[in-house]
Amino acid sequence: MKLNKSASRVMDILTILSSANEPLSVSELSRELKAPKSSTFEILTTMVVKGFLEFDEVQKTYKPGIKLFEVGTSYLNNTDLTKEVRPYLESLVKATGETAFLAIPIDEDIVYLDKVEAPSSIRTTATLGMRLPMYLTGLGKALLAAYPDQKVEEIMLNKNFTPMTSNTISDYESLKVNLEQIRQRGYAIDNREREEDVFCIAVPIWDYSNQPIAAISIAGLATRMTEKSAKEYVVYLTDVAMSLSKRFGYKYDQLFRIE
Structure with missing residues (x-):
């Protein structure tokens, strides 16, 4: 079975952030993903725009966003x-x-x-x-x-x-x-x-x-x-x-x- 690389990295990012219990930078995430920093940044930017991640402008770090909570809550409720x-x-x-x-x-x-x-x-x-x-x-x-x-x-x-x-x-x-x-x-x-x-x-x-x-x-x-x-x-x-x-x-x- 062939997996879509971008979709897999989205899931990996969510897993990494939920396990870390703290915001992470693009460098830290790209290192964890073993992926180029440029492509990691593009995925992160999309996830921020869609509300699945939040970006801290001061610390330059990412954390799970409100949309992720809404999806998770919907799952639990169902x-x-x-x-x-x-x-x-x-x-x-x-x-x-x-x-x-x-x-x-x-x-x-x-x-x-x-x-x-x-x-x-x-x-x-x-x-x-x-x-x-x-x-x-x-x-x-x-x-x-x-x-x-x-x-x-x-x-x-x-x-x-x-x-x-x-x-x-x-x-x-x-x-x-x-x-x-x-x-x-x-x-x-x-x-x-x-x-x-x-x-x-x-x-x-x-x-x-x-x-x-x-x-x-x-x-x-x-x-x-x-x-x-x-x-x-x-x-x-x-x-x-x-x-x-x-x-x-x-x-x-x-x-x-x-x-």
Whole structure:
């Protein structure tokens, strides 16, 4: 299959900018693209005119524009999964007073599809559309623990475990031990593994083909997450995840099946 080079570079530019989390110059982008600066500049100029990028005249840098947000929001609004899960996230926030998340697996990562924040809850850095490695979050580990060992190995065996905090899982063997704990416990935990002050509890959602298709979580301030409140949140999360899974045709009565 022959790909259009210009169209591919547009997609690559959007991917690079979304991953960088900061504006980049034409020189930086052309270097990342391994493309001539002149042709990169032409593509960037077109994307600015169309509203998909914004150009900072002072810093001479580019960042995602409002049009990209509109397109992304339209996608999220038209995703059946997001529509189905949103009321459940709202119920979790109402019951716990903490922030609730929905994420799906994409290749070797998770992507945040939805977030409902409680006024009194901690504000995390996770944003809609953000893509993160699975080992780094409760959501990702909930999905990994739902996968067969062979699939986990395919995804994670040669993964570079980049630490975000002193609590980040740092190698594959440690991850395997953690995943087995999740399966036995019945839920995943992110105890300040991606953000220093955030504690997260997560579980998977299954579908009619008995495949884990997403994960939901509750995130709050680590210092406020007592053993008692965590146990209560697990009950809420498990009930919601099981209700959603049954709604999507899941036939089992456990979120983690020990083979």
